[in-house]
Amino acid sequence: MTPPPRPRSVLLLSGGLDSATAGAMARARGDELFAMSFDYGQRHHAELEAAGRVAAFLGVKRHMVMRIDLCAIGGSALTADLAVPKDRAPEGMARGIPVTYVPARNTVFLSLALGWAETLDAGTLVIGVNALDYSGYPDCRPEFLRAFEQTANMATRAGVEGGRRFEVFAPLLHMSKAQIVAEGARLGIDFSITHSCYDPPREGFHCGRCDSCLLRKKGFREAGIVDPTRYATDHGSQ
Numbered sequence: 001m002t003p004p005p006r007p008r009s010v011l012l013l014s015g016g017l018d019s020a021t022a023g024a025m026a027r028a029r030g031d032e033l034f035a036m037s038f039d040y041g042q043r044h045h046a047e048l049e050a051a052g053r054v055a056a057f058l059g060v061k062r063h064m065v066m067r068i069d070l071c072a073i074g075g076s077a078l079t080a081d082l083a084v085p086k087d088r089a090p091e092g093m094a095r096g097i098p099v100t101y102v103p104a105r106n107t108v109f110l111s112l113a114l115g116w117a118e119t120l121d122a123g124t125l126v127i128g129v130n131a132l133d134y135s136g137y138p139d140c141r142p143e144f145l146r147a148f149e150q151t152a153n154m155a156t157r158a159g160v161e162g163g164r165r166f167e168v169f170a171p172l173l174h175m176s177k178a179q180i181v182a183e184g185a186r187l188g189i190d191f192s193i194t195h196s197c198y199d200p201p202r203e204g205f206h207c208g209r210c211d212s213c214l215l216r217k218k219g220f221r222e223a224g225i226v227d228p229t230r231y232a233t234d235h236g237s238q
Contacts, residue, residue, distance in 0.1 A: 006032040008122035009169065010113045011060070013037045015050030016196045017216065018128035018172055021184035023058045025171045026126045028187060034120055035060040036113050040105070041071035041079050043199070050195035057193060066112060076102040077198070084199040086209040090218070093211050097136050100198055100211065106139035110148055114166065118158050124167045125152070132176050145170050177219030185225050192228035201232045208233030 009031040011023045027033055035058070037051040048065060055063035074080040077099045085098055106129065113125050129140040138144065145168045152166040153159035159166060172180050184191065196216045197206035206213045208231030220227035 006030055008032045008120055009124035009126050010117045010122050011035045011126040012109055012113055013051045015047040015054055017191055017194045020054045020189050020194050021180050022126050022128035022172055024187040024189055027058055033060040035063045037065045039065055039067045041069050043078055046195045046200050053193040078102050084210050101137050114152050118156050124169050126169045128172050129170050130172045177215050178222035181219040181223040181225055205230050205232045
């Protein structure tokens with residue numbers, strides 16, 4: 001007897017440990033994954049290389065890298081010639097919206113993933129956002145995800161005529177970074193293939209000082225799991 005087809009999901013895949021863990025969790029619940037990454041004019045391409053490695057690890061059905069030019073909008077240290085904040089304390093990260101925020105990025109990414117999901121007959125968008133250990137981004141909040149999910153079901157033919165409800169699956173939303181690391185480890189993720197740094201000093205290294213690196217370090221330390229990341233600050237090369 002032929003088994004029923006697995007439900008399809010589109011995973012927003014950055015190549016970081018969060019999106020890798022969210023993808024692994026979706027796979028573990030039985031989803032057939034299609035991954036979408038973005039070449040959006042970010043200051044480095046290390047994350048896209050990592051996304052390719054993670055996509056292969058997760059065994060996604062297809063990995064699409066979409067090119068869009070968010071540099072034309074600017075307004076972020078990730079897309080413009082602005083300094084990336086370094087060495088900030090955790091309480092500083094949670095206060096205000098940092099310059100590494102890319103205007104409307106998750107709204108744009110989710111919208112494009114929604115369009116692909118509709119053509120794939122996929123009912124779920126998987127995103128690795130987190131509302132606890134995060135850098136104050138407004139598009140990582142549960143209110144935003146609920147609003148987008150409602151929009152998805154109002155703005156698509158599948159939602160209006162097809163009787164199909166779109167779900168935004170954000171399994172990391174209320175997890176600490178340590179809990180995310182522990183869950184990823186439980187699911188067998190090789191974290192050495194992921195990339196989180198906003199400002200990598202050279203190929204294969206994380207700076208160890210940007211908000212993303214500091215949160216990554218904190219997660220491994222608090223989870224009691226060995227961090228396989230190569231940080232430039234640990235190799236005397238800053």
